[in-house]
Amino acid sequence: MPHVKVYIHFVWSTKYREPFLETPELRKKMWDHIRKNSMDKGIHIDFINGYKDHCHCLVSLGSDQTLSKIMRMIKGESSHWINKHVFEKPLFQWQEEYYAVSVSQSILNKVRDYIKNQEIHHSHKSFDEEENEMIEKFGFVKYSKS
Structure with a gap:
């Protein structure tokens, strides 16, 4: 059995960046659902x-998983x-494109904190500004057709 430790930070948006996930309660339901469904799918x-x-x-990532397969499963099932x-x-759709970047174990906690603080982060920064920052700061690469 292979031993694989590859972490990927994914970011994807709603179709046309519509603010469908308006409330913290709805976002929590969505993230909890994605987490549970993903666990069921390995x-x-x-x-x-x-x-x-x-x-x-x-x-x-698991040893037999690809970026596009993971995105297809998470985004397709969660929008359904x-x-x-x-x-x-x-009404709800995710945009086809997504960003993905590998994460070194040495900065895992930094990435977790960044993800955890999205509410605070977006109180003063738009998604477009964040997108540009991620490209510059983390070297994000945009993929499409998940």
């Missing part, structure tokens, strides 16, 4: 949080779930 989510229009997720259980008609 995806290890180390930390998850976000804001009204996007999600940050720190994932420990929220449309079935929260909204009266299918």
Whole structure:
């Protein structure tokens, strides 16, 4: 059995960056659902949080998992779930694109804190500003078609 320790910090947004996840309670339900469903599918989510229009997720990759497979499973199932259980008609969608960057074990706690503090972070910074900061600071690479 292989021993793999590869951490990826994913970030993805709602379609057209619509602020569907308006309340902290709704966001908590979404993150809890993603965490539970991912666990059922063998995806290890180390930390998850976000804001009204996007999600940050720190994932420990399994030996047979790919970035696109993980994103497809998380985003597809969570949008289906929220449309079935929260909204009266299918409205919610995630954007196709996502960002992903590998994370060194030496900065895992720094990344967890960054993800944990999204509410505070976005009280003074837009998603566009955060996006540019992540590209410059963390070397995020944008992937599409999850």
